[in-house]
Amino acid sequence: MKKIETEILVLGGGLAGTASALSARKSGNRVALVCKDGGASAMSSGALDIAGDILAITSKPEHWRTDIAENLEEILIRNPEHPYHLLGDSGEKVLSQIKTAFEMVFPSSAGFLQGDFARNQKVFNQMGTFKLTAFFQQHMLTLDDLLNAEHATLINFPELNDFDGEFFKKNFEYWSSRLDAKTRLSILNANPGINSSLSCLEFAKFIEQNTEQILEKLDANLKKISSQILVLPPVLPGRKRLQILENLKQASGANVRELLALPPSVAGKRLQDYLEDSLKFAGVEKLWAKAVSFKCDGKKIISVQAQNRFDQMEIFAHKFILASGSFLAGGLTKLGEFKESIFGLEVFSNSHPIGKIFTEKLTGLNISAPHPVFSLGVKTSSDQRPIGSDARIVFENLFAAGSILSGANYIFDGTGAGVALATGLSAEEKASKL
Ligand SMILES: Cc1cc2nc3c(=O)[nH]c(=O)nc-3n(C[C@H](O)[C@H](O)[C@H](O)COP(=O)(O)OP(=O)(O)OC[C@H]3O[C@@H](n4cnc5c(N)ncnc54)[C@H](O)[C@@H]3O)c2cc1C
Structure with missing residues (x-):
């Protein structure tokens, strides 16, 4: 031994x-x-x-409270057993400890995350609904992105067996208009050259191994779009993610955004x-x-x-x-x-x-x-x-x-x-x- x-x-x-x-x-x-x-x-x-709205389960999403410090105070008061009590005797001390830990593991120079300690944002997921969260990986689609965008295009890969473009569009349009964003969504079906059906996680591996080929196929289609935002399902492989986002931005002239996935996810x-x-x-x-x-x-x-x-x-x-x-x-x-x-x-x-x-x-x-x-x-x-x-x-x-x-x-x-x-x-x- x-x-x-x-x-x-x-x-x-x-x-x-x-x-x-x-x-x-x-x-x-x-x-x-x-x-x-x-x-x-x-x-x-x-x-x-960091701290969600514990009353969210009984309220409408447009009323979910997004202030992290307030949510934190409420959690500490309502739940005396919460492990946040181990960090200090006031919301302020607890938040300060959380910040120190985040900044140690995700120093801002790393550029991996987006978000802040002040408020939770609504980040869209692959179902066309959204998650309220403090930090998310850079270039993910948020409600804030939509507020100034009239038109978005979703790149849909029909081979994906856990992402359905039409289903996403229906939910997305319902929720974005309910949350005061008026973005119209078009779907662009792409053919990445695979013959079998794959999950988003499997497709991410395929993209990792065939990045050039896929970008080439997408390139010609992207020249035709005139949207402010290009939306991608959650399929970007880790180490090539930023390179792919940049290539797609150059080809389309749009801001490229990826959707949050339900677990297990490429983002996880x-x-x-x-x-x-x-x-x-x-x-x-x-x-x-x-x-x-x-x-x-x-x-x-x-x-x-x-x-x-x-x-x-x-x-x-x-x-x-x-x-x-x-x-x-x-x-x-x-x-x-x-x-x-x-x-x-x-x-x-x-x-x-x-x-x-x-x-x-x-x-x-x-x-x-x-x-x-x-x-x-x-x-x-x-x-x-x-x-x-x-x-x-x-x-x-x-x-x-x-x-x-x-x-x-x-x-x-x-x-x-x-x-x-x-x-x-x-x-x-x-x-x-x-
Ligand atoms: C499906 C799912 C979705 C979630 N989504 C979110 C989200 O969107 N946002 C959010 O903030 N939180 C989310 N959470 C909660 C969050 O992921 C966890 O609270 C957090 O990741 C826990 O981190 P941890 O380090 O305590 O444990 P884990 O990340 O579970 O790590 C435990 C580690 O211990 C190791 N381990 C266990 N037993 C042994 C052993 N005997 N020997 C050696 N190693 C061992 C495991 O291999 C692992 O490395 C989610 C959780 C789940 C399950």
């Missing part, structure tokens, strides 16, 4: 784990990160929510690629393996054992940051009872430990209320060390961050990325004080 030694071991390579690892590197610490796959960050829409994949590049650039040792067990001496964790197809490894560290996500990523599991997967930590719904008994209560579905299963997770002390049902810290050198924390519901409160990034940073800061 391979033996690895480090100062800090981060378990998980999503938004939370990346924030923890980058923060550790910034303070000059030796850090390793073990990660088995992409997790929720890679599966998500690739947009980054691009987000994950971005996080991986950031870790590489910062010199974080990333180990692709699944953490399966651990050794401890009383309340102190000594090492974590991890394995992949080729290797078994034991990673020794002084401090451990658990950022292994929720159910989708495998951080939480329900095998007989709800448990955290690596250290066997207890799982809570609000302040109640779940174990076996709460399962029935969790399934009482009320369609207009947030489902409790989305806010399950581990509970921590204020310094982000997991606690048990006796309210005691379980391991003195283990800290938790991200969607594994109980109390947030990313669907209902729109805090997914904000919680992951900011608690990722704060977990490392708290660990470094130990």
Whole structure:
């Protein structure tokens, strides 16, 4: 078995784990990160929510409140269990921590994201509806883009089996006029030269391998359009995205915009690629393996054992940051009872430990209320060390961050990325004080 030694071991390579690892590197610490796959960050829409309108579920979209600071205050007041409380005792302090974390992981020079900390924007998705979010990848179609555009053209690839141009147009026209944009949409069917039907994700791979050929085919068609905006389905491959957008802009003379996708999406994949590049650039040792067990001496964790197809490894560290996500990523599991997967930590719904008994209560579905299963997770002390049902810290050198924390519901409160990034940073800061 391979033996690895480090100062800090981060378990998980999503938004939370990346924030923890980058923060550790910034303070000059030796850090390793073990990660088995992409997790929720890679599966998500690739947009980054900070604070949505928690009353949105009961109000009309034109009335959704977009002010991030106000939404944040409301979340903190209405939900005393929300992990944002771990960041500070006022909305102002919490927002300031969120900003620091965002700016560390997405420094403005990187040019990857668009958006701001003041208000949520309406970003159109592949269904022709929209998502309210704080940050999204550059050149995505927003309501603001439409307010000054009379005419847009959608490039439709009829071979896509999860994007339907006519369906998109119907919803898009309904929603854009309801939100006071009067943009007319034309559809331009393009023939990229494929004979089978593909998903947007598969088509993105095809474009990556055949970029020149596809751009050439599109070029002749684009000369004919006279729209202010050219809209693309969510099909742009990560590393060639900006080059393709620029070529299409030159060929059409229009502003080129891509649609947000429903998960799993190319934008989620691009987000994950971005996080991986950031870790590489910062010199974080990333180990692709699944953490399966651990050794401890009383309340102190000594090492974590991890394995992949080729290797078994034991990673020794002084401090451990658990950022292994929720159910989708495998951080939480329900095998007989709800448990955290690596250290066997207890799982809570609000302040109640779940174990076996709460399962029935969790399934009482009320369609207009947030489902409790989305806010399950581990509970921590204020310094982000997991606690048990006796309210005691379980391991003195283990800290938790991200969607594994109980109390947030990313669907209902729109805090997914904000919680992951900011608690990722704060977990490392708290660990470094130990
Ligand atoms: C379908 C979907 C759509 C979403 N859409 C949005 C959105 O539009 N906007 C938004 O802000 N939020 C969204 N969210 C929520 C947001 O993506 C998550 O809250 C956030 O990405 C969580 O980040 P994380 O780092 O805590 O966990 P994850 O991103 O889930 O990362 C967990 C990491 O832990 C690793 N891991 C787990 N177990 C082990 C193990 N045993 N050994 C090694 N590694 C392990 C995984 O491989 C992964 O790398 C969405 C979530 C889902 C599921």
